[in-house]
Amino acid sequence: MSQKHLSILSIAPYRILPATSGGHLGIVMMHHYLGKLCQDHLVSTIDNGPADNYAFELHKVFPDKAKRYVPLCRYSAMVSIAKKYDASHIYLDHPYMAPTAIALSRKLKIPWYMRSHNIESERFRSFGKKWWPVMRSYERFAMRNANGIFFITPEEREWGMKNFEIEAAKSHVIPYGTILDALPQGHEAAKLQLAKETGLDPAKPWLYFLGVLDYYPNEQAVTFILDEVMPRLNEAHTQYEILIGGKGLSEKLQAQIRETVNISYLGFVPVLDTFLKACDVMLNPVILGGGIKTKAIEALGYNKIVVSTQSGAEGILPAACGDNLYIAEDNDWYAFVAGINKAVETIPSIPQAFYDNYYWGSIAQKILDIFKAG
Known part of the structure; x- marks a missing residue:
């Protein structure tokens, strides 16, 4: 099957546009780059924003209620979309609609693949959710019935093969x-621009x-920065400014930041390119x-x-990251701070191997190669 004849019925069971988190952005970018290489028809919820700037075709099918x-x-709407565009594969983000994906696969006689963004049952177990064993049974069912797991x-991957007995193939x-x-360019210009906007000292290293x-x-991580990292940085007499970006920080932590020197809360960052540069x-x-951790990959890319x-x-390949x-x-917060003190004295230089592994275009091509191999 040639690439141009591949047609994917993709299912993302919640609002992803506009993308307001790393998880949303990961789904949007994955399907954008798939859409550049083949037909990608993404079925999602009615509360999504427009997808005019992306290469996939968005179909607002699901209600924005839990009943979805x-x-x-x-089901009938998805069958119609799949038949209209001659879908050859089904791509499901997360396991939550696995029974529907199974039914579609059987009806259409095409394979279905599941994108596992986390081992969800383990994530909920780490949060202390009492119902995580139920999630584990369901997740195992979903993975074992898929034609492939991403x-x-x-x-x-190793965990899934061991605990859910997923075939390696x-x-x-x-x-x-x-x-x-x-490698992106423009670090110094971006830093001067943001310093002008925020009043921060551009001569200091900016940690974020x-x-x-x-x-x-993430809330816990901010607490660690305030209570564990900053006191040790101050003990070491490190020069620094810390920038915390993102929506939803509790008022308690915002108040603590306001009372603490060398740290600023910027709230939602509308222009990430300037901030990251x-x-x-x-x-x-x-x-x-x-x-x-999606933001770590994003940072390394910059x-x-x-x-x-x-x-x-x-999940990050150290060999692809060089000294970054x-x-x-x-x-071990003393070791963490020792890493910071080394980092601020180091000129970053991410190797090309990082982009070879993590560029969205290369990742999308890998998925299509898997589809074509059957």
């Missing part, structure tokens, strides 16, 4: 990506953390949650040095 997760919700990290690693395919901050693992080092003190906990670096990734054991 009832098996076979809008895991986001090598570690999660249908287990693939498809990471989160970057829109950049080469960025994410959806009402998501508990301007900053020097990404802090990634994340302990909880699963999957790849040639930032990332200082991370072990958990925060899971420093990893400390979880909760």
Whole structure:
């Protein structure tokens, strides 16, 4: 089957446009780059914004209510879309609509693949959710019935093969990506521009953390920065400014930031390109949650040095990062700060191997190669 004749019926079960989180952006970019290479018809919810700037075709089919997760919700509409565009494959983001994907696959006689953004049951277990065993049984059912699973990290692929008994032949690693395919330019100009807008000192190293901050693992990371990282930086007499970006930070943490020197909360960052070019080092003190930490990949793509906990670096290939990734054991904050102090003295230089592995265009091509191989 040639690439131009591939036609994908994709299912993303929640609002992704406008993309307001790394998870949303990962879905949007994946389908944008797939849409550049073949037909990608993405079925999602009615509350999505326009997709005019993307290469996939958006079909607003599902209601923006929980009832969309009832098996076979809008089944007939999806069958019609698949037949109209001669779908050859089904691509499902997350396991939640697996029964519907199975039914579509049987009806249309085409294979279905599932994109696992995390091991969801393990993520919920780490949050202390009592119902995580139910999620584990459901997730295992979904993966074992798919024709292929796209895991986001090598570690999660190994976990799935061991714990869910997923066949190696249908287990693939498809990471989160970057829109950049080469080193970006313009760091100094961006830093001066943002310094003018914020009043921050451009002579100091700018350390940053960025994410959806009402998501508990990210909220916890901000707490670690305030309570564990900053006191140790001050002990070491490090010169720095810390920038916290993202929506949803609690009023309690906002108040703590207002009372603390050398740290600023910027809220939602509307122009990420300028922000990412301007900053020097990404802090990634994340302990909880699963999957790849999307903001770390984003930072590395912008040639930032990332200082991370072990958990925060899971799924990232150190060999592809050169000297741009420093990893400390979880909760070893002295080692974490030692990494920061080394990072601020280092000129970043991400190797081309990073873009070879993480450029969205290359990732999309890998998926199509898997589809064509059957």
